[in-house]
Amino acid sequence: MENAYKTINHILVNLINEIWELEEKAIITEEFKDLTNNDMHVIEAVGLGEGNNMSAIARKLGITVGSLTTAMNSLVNKKYVERRRSEEDRRVVYVKLTNKGVGAYRHHEDYHRQMTQAILDKLGEDEIPVLVKTLDALDEFFCGYSQRRDSQAEGREG
Template identity: 75%
Template sequence: MSAKLSVKCKCQRIQKECRSRLTSLTKNVYNEKQVKDEGAVRMSDVYATINYVLVNLINEIWEVEGKAIITDEFKDITNNDMHVIEAIGLGEGNNMSTIAKKLNITVGSLTTAVNSLVKKGYVDRFRSKEDRRVVYVRLLEKGENAYHHHEDYHKQMTQAIVDELDESEIPVLLKTLDALTGFFTDYTRESKEKSSDSMDKE
């Protein structure tokens, strides 16, 4: 079985299980007799279902995206490289500090990735004319092709989700994604603060 087919089968299995859990949960929530008899659906069922969907979704997104965007044309780079290319963006490019901030990594880590992309002909690196200490990175034609390829995958993914929703459901999805984004943002900030406090104590 090919890698792509294996991933597809795995995703279909997870999707089937997620739909089964969500369908069961929805029936419980809207079953008037059960609501009348039990007061409401058990929150443990809600948490279990949400947890299952989120954990599997997060785990699979990275794997599926990697299989989808690292095609024969771009087999010399990784999924991480694709996200560096995305952060660099089209046009005149960005300086290293700005790109590193977008990716939430250090400039040192970014330098390693950029060195590889320069060697492979995806990006070009140059110094600012105003301040030679500032290094800029921009996409070459090969990098722009990779950028559009990655962008197209994201468009397909987003459209596939929107196509499954009616207008009344979209605000609910946006609120859900906002809550999830808020969790990751707060968690990352708190982790950095704890790490900083720990270093200060040392």
């Protein structure tokens, strides 16, 4: 059991680091050299379609609206997103991808598709549910860990 623990821990730590580094190399191409990995994730959170409001995007990313505003200012200047105020409530700001932003979104989406397909190609039909269960447990851990940290931080502030 100890050996399995060490092996799994080693794989997870390396995998997380590799994904972050490789994703940056894969998605920040000549065409998108003015973007950072964080920019790409903001673009992904904005999504396709008619756009979303800043609060919803910040919630999706787990950051404050203030932090998102800084990232959005940069993406607006680089012409990946455009902002508009709500006609009903001028305090609400909607963000939508430009054509250039949609191109970056599709590029990032394609990287994720290739990564996922590479895994699926290595698995048999009977192995996929085991992988899904494993990744779900990992996702549950990360979400729970994040919530526990947020709760602890709030306890220290109050």
